[in-house]
Amino acid sequence: MGSAGQRGRPRSGEADVRLLDAALALLLDRGYDRFSVDEVAAKAGVAKTTLYRRWPTKDHLIVAVVARLQDSVPVEYSGDVRSDLTRYLGEIAAGLDRMRRAGRPATSGETSAGLVAEVAAAAARHADVGAAVQAMFHRRNALVLALLGQARERGELHADVEPEVVFDQLAGALYYRLLITGRPLDAAYIDRLVGSALRGASA
Amino acid sequence: MGSAGQRGRPRSGEADVRLLDAALALLLDRGYDRFSVDEVAAKAGVAKTTLYRRWPTKDHLIVAVVARLQDSVPVEYSGDVRSDLTRYLGEIAAGLDRMRRAGRPATSGETSAGLVAEVAAAAARHADVGAAVQAMFHRRNALVLALLGQARERGELHADVEPEVVFDQLAGALYYRLLITGRPLDAAYIDRLVGSALRGASA
Amino acid sequence: MGSAGQRGRPRSGEADVRLLDAALALLLDRGYDRFSVDEVAAKAGVAKTTLYRRWPTKDHLIVAVVARLQDSVPVEYSGDVRSDLTRYLGEIAAGLDRMRRAGRPATSGETSAGLVAEVAAAAARHADVGAAVQAMFHRRNALVLALLGQARERGELHADVEPEVVFDQLAGALYYRLLITGRPLDAAYIDRLVGSALRGASA
Amino acid sequence: MGSAGQRGRPRSGEADVRLLDAALALLLDRGYDRFSVDEVAAKAGVAKTTLYRRWPTKDHLIVAVVARLQDSVPVEYSGDVRSDLTRYLGEIAAGLDRMRRAGRPATSGETSAGLVAEVAAAAARHADVGAAVQAMFHRRNALVLALLGQARERGELHADVEPEVVFDQLAGALYYRLLITGRPLDAAYIDRLVGSALRGASA
DNA sequence: TTTTAAGCGAGACGGTACGTCCGGTCTTTTA
């Protein structure tokens, strides 16, 4: 009753795991280019067809991998906007940092935004990948938008503060640094950033 | 005098122009992927060797093209920070918009950041391309940083405002929207953005 | 006694028919390549497993189909060797013609021997298919060999005529034309052929 | 003078040789199926593109290889039709024998016509391959047709003998045996065959 | 009536090869 009834052989859950694991490993020590689908399949011990049944494109696969990388951001509220924002931006920066290292020799101090940029590019190439990427970021950001909204309602922020805009300014600055300027995303910068954003916002 | 003495056939200045033109045209109606070096050479009526003598890589070529797209931003100061910023961000948004359309059917209202992202990715792939990209943006931004600095000195902005951070917040928000969120960069948004940035900054 | 006794669900006779029909239809309008087992099953509305339970290989299936195509050659003796041979070779030629058209647009006057050759190739790939093919041809040819033998005994042919060799020459010429030369197998040719074969053979 | 003038880098003659050699070797010890284009290229130490520039298809390549296998049939006339025919058919049979062994373990006494059939099938799949195959056989057979024609003119054969038909009967018998019947092509059979063909033909 | 053996539908899976694409380099002839 209710259940649709199983048709055909079910997809192998193990294949998913092995593929994503292999892909992640490969992505991290190769980077986007030099990442090859054939190699993922081989490393996972899975047929290429099985991979392509799940992700129709290298881009799709990589985005799935990245999503898994990013999807573990437990946030807790302390009630203090400044420290909450600082902590959250720190998490984002750390996440970007994990991606930043993909494909670069660990020793190289290079600030490479390659993977992030590639993901954005992939998002632009395929509409569905774009949707997935936006959803991924939306999930990540929803908490912070809520946090800003609550702070405003509590009177901790001016009434005319627009959470969305403020958030764009904060996150945007990080991405801009990473992708364009190439300057570091350290704690000091994050402090300055939060400070600047809250200067006019706090009541 | 002093000149090394020209040996052999001189480089054809015309080739440069034809190549860049062809590349631009192709880039605009194909986007980064589906843009092929062979095709550029063919369209320019120039040998591939000639192209590679000038730009050692597809990435290099494309960045050169993009630089030409972006490098015409004459800015004039009106003396009023708010309007100056608004105007300048408008210019940036317009430039991004030109790139945004690359390779997308004109009709599609899609907000595609493909080219921008690809350029960032290219910057991450080759150190020299990265330097060129940063220089390009640095040239664009220097004026605004100067503007903010002067406004601070004139007392129009608080003494503890950090121009660099404020600029990151402004430009970053635009790029974040474009690359990640995919939401529009219209005049209304720019107004809200400048408003938010100046709320706490103006004296 | 001896009989195993029927266990389990019996095979569906309908499936056989539907599969062979679908396969034949597909074979005729696609040819050997571009004939896909999946498509046969789909078209027959039958599971692939069901198909493979009957024919372990695409080759086996196709040979089964071809056998059905060829197995309807009722021959009657008139008593006159020349006319009997002519008639029989005409039947063979017609049968080959049916196969000849497989996968070719009806309009194309092309003399394509594709299917015949593919069957021969399949026969070479699998011993059992080879046996089946030989048996099929043996059935077809037995009658003619008998005919030649009787004519010899009746004195209509020289005593030293070897039916087997003569038959090879007749049938062989047809196949050689079809497979190698690509020239037409019309009635005129068959007459010349029989004439040539009987020149020295008839007493 | 008249020459078109060489443009661009000329094709590497060495590549041709290495590819054909590699392909032949592979074909002989694998047979048509299990013959892989990638492997040929690898074995020849040549890029796959280079191969595909010459032969657009596995079929084309294989036919080229087979043509080389068959194209060395120097025939000399002795003036005696019977012995000339016997010798020539012997050559054909030997050539077929070389192909017959392709892909079969040397030990196996199997009479496999695989490669011949595959070539015929390939000829049916692509019009241009078909033309090449016919040309190949035409070259081989022209000599014998001429021989038969001369013998007729010399009065060695009846005036109403049609060389073309006789030849079809002879060659056809060989191919029919090989492809369909699977019986051996030994010297004894060839003698019987020539005898049968000449019975009525010789004046 | 319950068990057991097998067939069936659906579709995922492993494996292999194909032919294509494209980036970048090399080898010619000609200017």
Add this chain to the structure above:
DNA sequence: TAAAAGACCGGACGTACCGTCTCGCTTAAAA
């Protein structure tokens, strides 16, 4: 020298198709 032309190397991509496997379900004979 540079330029034009085009072959070359290398490597990945995504597709196609074969034949096997794994489910859940159905059919009939056997216990």
